[in-house]
Amino acid sequence: DADVTQTPRNRITKTGKRIMLECSQTKGHDRMYWYRQDPGLGLQLIYYSFDVKDINKGEISDGYSVSRQAQAKFSLSLESAIPNQTALYFCATSQGGTGMHTQYFGPGTRLTVL
Amino acid sequence: ELKVEQNPLFLSMQEGKNYTIYCNYSTTSDRLYWYRQDPGKSLESLFVLLSNGAVKQEGRLMASLDTKARLSTLHITAAVHDLSATYFCAVLMDSNYQLIWGAGTKLIIKP
Numbered sequence: 001d002a003d004v005t006q007t008p009r010n011r012i013t014k015t016g017k018r019i020m021l022e023c024s025q026t027k028g029h030d031r032m033y034w035y036r037q038d039p040g041l042g043l044q045l046i047y048y049s050f051d052v053k054d055i056n057k058g059e060i061s062d063g064y065s066v067s068r069q070a071q072a073k074f075s076l077s078l079e080s081a082i083p084n085q086t087a088l089y090f091c092a093t094s095q096g097g098t099g100m101h102t103q104y105f106g107p108g109t110r111l112t113v114l
Numbered sequence: 115e116l117k118v119e120q121n122p123l124f125l126s127m128q129e130g131k132n133y134t135i136y137c138n139y140s141t142t143s144d145r146l147y148w149y150r151q152d153p154g155k156s157l158e159s160l161f162v163l164l165s166n167g168a169v170k171q172e173g174r175l176m177a178s179l180d181t182k183a184r185l186s187t188l189h190i191t192a193a194v195h196d197l198s199a200t201y202f203c204a205v206l207m208d209s210n211y212q213l214i215w216g217a218g219t220k221l222i223i224k225p
Contacts, residue, residue, distance in 0.1 A: 031211075040220075041217065041218075042202060042215045042216060042217045042218050043157075043202070043215045045212060045213075048212065050211075056210075058212070088154075090156065090157070092157075096211070100145070100162045100164075101145060101206055101211060102147065102159050102162055103147075103159075103213060104159065105156045105157045105158075106156060107155075107156050108155070108156055110154075
């Protein structure tokens, strides 16, 4: 079974709709992240959370919100989707402390906003 | 502000050849990461480099880190088609433990 799962894997929606993307992990990590990737480009950080009560904005948080429901669950919402939010969205996890801080990625959600 | 630059951004090469991808970053950092992404797929961790002079190898890929020059290299030896992918480097910001990503190098290896 995958350690980091994302649902849905693909979603097509219309402008103005509210969308929620969900992420779950079984790695036992305390840190979780949401990234956006546009075609042919690198990753942009939307939000990150170092524990359930610690949520921080990334570089492109406008138009997005998040909820950390539990250590293992981190959801991303688009309150009113717009076409330029069409992208591939990745959730990632890592473990804090003195370790490697390597981030492990979910399979991604391909979102299309019409 | 920490910036990470990769070059080249696109590389097309023949099987059997050697090549190097470069990753420069602008301020000091404790950790540098290399990831691989196949088209439309997720990112897979390849290497974590922790200290000056660190070298790690996995198959035909070898990564190294020079913290004084703020430079990491990913060297491909005798390339094979299966190594075709986009390779990203990322640097850990010491202040808030965020990863700052390079733009990626799209590598195409032709038979």
